Amino acid sequence: xxxxxxxAPLRDAAPDVRWVPPERYHITLRFLGDVAPPEVPRLTxxxxxxxxxxxxxxRLTGTGTxxxxxxxxxxxxxxxxxxxxxxxxxLDEALASKGVxxxxxxxxxxxxxxxxxxxxxxxxxxxxxxxxxxxxxxEACSDFVVDAVHLVRSDLFPTGPRYANxxxxxxxxxxxxxx
Numbered sequence: 001x002x003x004x005x006x007x008a009p010l011r012d013a014a015p016d017v018r019w020v021p022p023e024r025y026h027i028t029l030r031f032l033g034d035v036a037p038p039e040v041p042r043l044t045x046x047x048x049x050x051x052x053x054x055x056x057x058x059r060l061t062g063t064g065t066x067x068x069x070x071x072x073x074x075x076x077x078x079x080x081x082x083x084x085x086x087x088x089x090x091l092d093e094a095l096a097s098k099g100v101x102x103x104x105x106x107x108x109x110x111x112x113x114x115x116x117x118x119x120x121x122x123x124x125x126x127x128x129x130x131x132x133x134x135x136x137x138x139e140a141c142s143d144f145v146v147d148a149v150h151l152v153r154s155d156l157f158p159t160g161p162r163y164a165n166x167x168x169x170x171x172x173x174x175x176x177x178x179x
Contacts, residue, residue, distance in 0.1 A: 003060070003077070007113060010063065010075070017075060017114040024163060025111045027058075027079055029088050029149065030095070031104070040151075042098040044167040047151050049094035055147040055171045056083040060111075075114035081146060084109045091149070115160075147171050 004022045011019050035043065058081035065072035088107050096102065151167040 003111075007063075007077075010114075014075075014114070016117055018117050018160060019075075019114045020112055020160070024161070025113070026150075026152070026163075027084070027109055027111060027146075029084075029091055029107075032100070039100075040166060042100060043095070043151055046091065046094035046098045046100065047149055047167060047169045049097075050087065050091060050149050051169050051172065053083075053087055053090065053171050055145055055173055056081055057143050058084070058146050059143045063113075064110075071116065073116050074112055075116075076110035076112050079109040079111060081109065084146070087149075147173075 001022060003025070007019075011017075032043070058079050061078035061080045063075070063077055066074040066076065085107060092102055148171060149169045150165050153164045153166050154161040155164070
């Protein structure tokens with residue numbers, strides 16, 4: 001909820017954006033697209049390969065939009081965590097070992113916080129915005145721990161996606177304090 005409160009200036013500055021409620025915040029390691037139900041066991045087996053990976057800290061880094069040029073379609077908060085990219089590679093390897101083909105190789109760790117309802121010019125630093133939330137965001141949102149990976153189904157509705165957790169893998173705590 002601290003992140004939601006810290007993002008209030010952005011929501012006020014861009015009322016035509018469909019803002020994601022905090023209970024839907026997540027980091028997508030790999031988007032798999034449409035998956036037939038018989039394929040789900042292979043996905044859960046691949047995800048289980050991550051159970052030996054240690055938990056790790058992450059930090060929110062600021063706000064931005066996709067695409068970088070033109071009318072914003074997606075509003076996001078960046079996430080910095082060194083182990084996220086290697087975790088993504090390990091997931092890709094595990095998926096490949098189960099015969100699941102790779103997807104997009106681009107990976108930009110972030111939380112999607114909003115989606116534009118219509119194409120409009122501008123970004124978080126548009127003339128309509130009263131102030132940059134960057135410092136408030138950093139102060140309001142301390143580091144957090146990535147301790148699990150979830151296989152999630154999303155169903156799209158006019159009001160936005162609905163998520164259902166299919167499978168969870170807890171990351172290992174056995175390497176805590178190993179230094």
